[in-house]
Amino acid sequence: MRQTKPAEGASPRVFALVPAAGVGSRMGLGRPKQYMDLAGRTMLEATLEALSALKELSCIAVVVSPDDPWIGGLRLPASARVVRRGGASRAETVRGGLEWLLREARPAARPDDWVMVHDAARPFVPREDLERLLAAARSGGGSGAILALPMTDTVKRVDRSGRVLETLDRSELFRAATPQVFRAGELAAALSGDLSGVTDESSAIERSGGEVRVVSGSLCNFKVTLPGDARIARLIAREGEEKMDLRVGQGWDIHRLEAGRRLILGGVEIPFEKGLAGHSDADALLHAVTDAVLGAAGLGDIGEMFSPAEARWKDADSRELLARAMERVRGAGWEVVNLDATVTAERPRLTPWKSAIRASVAAALGVPEALVNVKAKTKEGQDAVGEGLAIEASAAVLLKKA
Numbered sequence: 578m579r580q581t582k583p584a585e586g587a588s589p590r591v592f593a594l595v596p597a598a599g600v601g602s603r604m605g606l607g608r609p610k611q612y613m614d615l616a617g618r619t620m621l622e623a624t625l626e627a628l629s630a631l632k633e634l635s636c637i638a639v640v641v642s643p644d645d646p647w648i649g650g651l652r653l654p655a656s657a658r659v660v661r662r663g664g665a666s667r668a669e670t671v672r673g674g675l676e677w678l679l680r681e682a683r684p685a686a687r688p689d690d691w692v693m694v695h696d697a698a699r700p701f702v703p704r705e706d707l708e709r710l711l712a713a714a715r716s717g718g719g720s721g722a723i724l725a726l727p728m729t730d731t732v733k734r735v736d737r738s739g740r741v742l743e744t745l746d747r748s749e750l751f752r753a754a755t756p757q758v759f760r761a762g763e764l765a766a767a768l769s770g771d772l773s774g775v776t777d778e779s780s781a782i783e784r785s786g787g788e789v790r791v792v793s794g795s796l797c798n799f800k801v802t803l804p805g806d807a808r809i810a811r812l813i814a815r816e817g818e819e820k821m822d823l824r825v826g827q828g829w830d831i832h833r834l835e836a837g838r839r840l841i842l843g844g845v846e847i848p849f850e851k852g853l854a855g856h857s858d859a860d861a862l863l864h865a866v867t868d869a870v871l872g873a874a875g876l877g878d879i880g881e882m883f884s885p886a887e888a889r890w891k892d893a894d895s896r897e898l899l900a901r902a903m904e905r906v907r908g909a910g911w912e913v914v915n916l917d918a919t920v921t922a923e924r925p926r927l928t929p930w931k932s933a934i935r936a937s938v939a940a941a942l943g944v945p946e947a948l949v950n951v952k953a954k955t956k957e958g959q960d961a962v963g964e965g966l967a968i969e970a971s972a973a974v975l976l977k978k979a
């Protein structure tokens with residue numbers, strides 16, 4: 578891709594663009610998630626305030642749908658401008674916002690100016706991350722830079738049956754986040770054609786031949802997507818009032834079903850003709866929970882603490898593994914605020930067992946049951962889990978300084 582050169586005699590300015598036209602249906606709020614309440618203000622207001630901490634911003638374009646009824650009356654930063662150019666997809670919304678910045682904003686952005694695109698549902702991006710990202714874009718010599726989160730879990734590539742094909746080198750893997758910052762003209766050109774397959778601004782730049790740098794960002798800069806995320810976001814939003822030092826952790830695991838094994842989930846044995854395959858008791862739920870608490874406390878992951886290469890962990894009770902992990906977590910000065918977990922299985926039906934699983938998980942964590950929530954879902958016939966070949970689990974945990 579041809580890079581945009583700065584205009585002679587003029588320093589490139591910095592603009593921000595917040596696509597806020599999504600509906601966020603997975604949150605089940607009855608309104609777009611960017612308008613959910615976070616400690617007395619909307620998430621969109623919190624996101625814009627976080628962006629405004631970067632003093633170099635000339636303007637923040639808040640791009641909403643043409644008929645958005647919620648944006649009026651919000652307390653927006655003085656530099657924010659509401660742009661009713663939102664489209665059916667994120668890429669279309671960003672494209673509409675860029676057109677406004679380049680043609681109609683006062684002052685309008687020049688092609689060589691920087692545009693920092695940030696999700697409306699990431700209200701906790703630290704100012705330090707914004708400054709490091711902008712510095713990397715300016716000095717990197719490529720098309721721009723993105724904030725991204727290092728992959729802390731061991732990552733497996735699997736086939737449709739749930740069989741592991743290979744273990745990927747996680748040192749080379751990152752989860753793309755925002756902001757993502759590029760030259761206005763270069764980004765507009767990258768988004769000018771077919772937008773199919775464009776999931777973020779970086780993917781458009783990469784497809785056009787541009788070079789993108791990754792800047793490792795803070796775990797606080799997570800995206801509020803599911804109802805469990807909203808609970809964590811509200812707690813973090815009250816941090817200033819409660820003076821709590823908080824950490825968020827996420828965990829995920831999947832195991833294939835195999836005849837001749839006991840089915841253990843959350844430390845509870847469930848009658849079924851198959852069980853989960855693995856070195857320990859293969860309790861996918863407790864493995865996800867263990868990864869979540871270790872990750873939140875910055876203590877690595879379950880594979881590092883209980884290596885499957887060690888014979889002593891063969892057929893180990895995952896409740897014991899979680900209890901050992903919690904000893905380290907508490908030793909590091911952290912305690913659980915709450916845990917929200919989901920088990921996804923086509924069969925067996927887990928609803929009758931949720932109460933027992935919740936009690937067992939709480940006991941392994943050493944916390945009251947009231948701090949633990951366990952949900953059961955299906956994949957409705959999709960992928961290996963939906964075909965009844967595997968069971969997966971995910972968990973999100975919030976820790977606070979003891």
